[in-house]
Amino acid sequence: MDIAPGFRYARQVQFAETDMAGIVHFSVFFRYMEEAEHALWRAAGLTIARPGETTGWPRVATTFDFKAPLRFQDEFVVEVRLGLATRRTLLYEFTLLRDDKVIGAGTVTTAFVSKLPGEPMKALDLPSDVVRRLRDACT
Amino acid sequence: MDIAPGFRYARQVQFAETDMAGIVHFSVFFRYMEEAEHALWRAAGLTIARPGETTGWPRVATTFDFKAPLRFQDEFVVEVRLGLATRRTLLYEFTLLRDDKVIGAGTVTTAFVSKLPGEPMKALDLPSDVVRRLRDACT
Amino acid sequence: MDIAPGFRYARQVQFAETDMAGIVHFSVFFRYMEEAEHALWRAAGLTIARPGETTGWPRVATTFDFKAPLRFQDEFVVEVRLGLATRRTLLYEFTLLRDDKVIGAGTVTTAFVSKLPGEPMKALDLPSDVVRRLRDACT
Amino acid sequence: MDIAPGFRYARQVQFAETDMAGIVHFSVFFRYMEEAEHALWRAAGLTIARPGETTGWPRVATTFDFKAPLRFQDEFVVEVRLGLATRRTLLYEFTLLRDDKVIGAGTVTTAFVSKLPGEPMKALDLPSDVVRRLRDACT
Secondary structure, eight states: OOOOOOEEEEEEOOGGGBOTTSSBOTTHHHHHHHHHHHHHHHHTTOOSOOTTOSEEOOEEEEEEEEOSOOOTTOEEEEEEEEEEEOSSEEEEEEEEEETTEEEEEEEEEEEEEEOOTTSOOEEEOOOHHHHHHHHHHTO | OOOOOOEEEEEEOOGGGBOTTSSBOTTHHHHHHHHHHHHHHHHTTOOSOOTTOSEEOOEEEEEEEEOSOOOTTOEEEEEEEEEEEOSSEEEEEEEEEETTEEEEEEEEEEEEEEOOTTSOOEEEOOOHHHHHHHHHHTO | OOOOOOEEEEEEOOGGGBOTTSSBOTTHHHHHHHHHHHHHHHHTTOOSOOTTOSEEOOEEEEEEEEOSOOOTTOEEEEEEEEEEEOSSEEEEEEEEEETTEEEEEEEEEEEEEEOOTTSOOEEEOOOHHHHHHHHHHTO | OOOOOOEEEEEEOOGGGBOTTSSBOTTHHHHHHHHHHHHHHHHTTOOSOOTTOSEEOOEEEEEEEEOSOOOTTOEEEEEEEEEEEOSSEEEEEEEEEETTEEEEEEEEEEEEEEOOTTSOOEEEOOOHHHHHHHHHHHO
16 A cells, blocks of 8 residues: 655754753654644645734644654654544644654644634634645645 | 542743743643653652763653643643553653643653663663652652 | 842753753753743733733843853752843843852843734833832842 | 855744744744854864764853844844854854844854763863864855
8 A cells, every 4th residue: 555655844953952861852853743734834835823813723632652762963854644634623644754764753633723812712613725735735 | 539639740831932822832741741750750759860871761652632722921730640650661641730720631651771872772671669659759 | 349139030950951962051041031030020010921912022132151051950040130221121130040159141131112913013112110110029 | 345154054933933922032043043053063064062972062152132023934044154263262153134134143152171971061272173164164
């Protein structure tokens, strides 16, 4: 079975991303996934956040499994694929690779919400054109 | 059924932890979980990392489910409980609360490894006295 | 000559603040200064930022001189003093101490601005009551 | 008078680098300067840090003057120039530009030290070949 290659985002580890154990701090992998997500949005001709907007895409759940460490100046790729989209949530799946070695894999589940000043966030139906354009940009 | 209250770590949201959406960035919750873990280690009379050490506790997997946002200066508590310990992995379970409201819940699975310079990390059996002391400090 | 002790903010180094050199990353000291500044605002009964506000306190200039490193779990104090206030800028002066050892010293110069959506920030005269209350809270 | 253009490092603002004021947090500019410094080292065929090394380049002093804010997805350039090198300190000078607009300018003064486990850092004379290669890569 073939797996679509997904959208690819290339990155190099920066010094400030390492910790005293000499490897990239585990919280930084969530930044890597998000950077790749936003690069995908740009590739789809979209932008995920604008100043003063009254809607947004907050995270509902996220996971990461660590297979091998990354170190200062390592070059790696984040592969992004779109997983299941329900009426109100969208799943992104990520794989981090250094050369052909899998560094780890993670997921981010997002919702689409209205956020009016002084009111709690309220879940909205996903805009189907956005999901379609992201899916197109992944392949 | 009673649930042990776990170890509690109190914290306040700092400005630099917010993002342009006006809420704490989702990657920061992994720092909050780790801060609570390390406070638990100190409460157990232990320290998780020392300069030049040849063993360490890298993360194997981590998850977080987001229920409500945190904002600048919000005061919250991280509750830590020890979950399953296998021969080579230890699970921490975390709940974040602002007053009585659940902000989110997450897990961190760690391993115990040797890390000699120039060699890949190698999994070791968990030191049972460390696990016991952490469990005692949780209750 | 006596120097006023200033406002004191106590803190402990977190693991994620260290880098592969085994010490706190130099950029983190700017977060420490800001945390102490905001603690001073709270001690003065003020809050420096609220959601949706149309004014703000952006940084105009900042400096830090490093005297000694901080390491994981080090406990330290940030002393804050108010320096020169001009019509449109306010200077904070910071000293970081671990026990009696000076870790470093820095400054932050802030302005007070209006920030309306879609318009550039515009400098305003400092609110004199805010400056007075901060000065009182420093002594 | 002509000013050498310096080494140029291009970057785009990431979401996690913004704060609730909608702009890049001021502490992040120190990461931008460091990223540009390390890119200069790579351009000079050098690397500033290796695992287990017993020498290092800690920061002695740093400054930044903020002229205009950066926002999510802004593309900007960091220009790096080598300033004064004394026997034991090296000065980098940075200018951040978005298109032709100056966003800000800063400096980083570094020292070269030995750092043996369990001993305090000790200043060493700068390796002159490193300084020469960095200067060559700047022009």
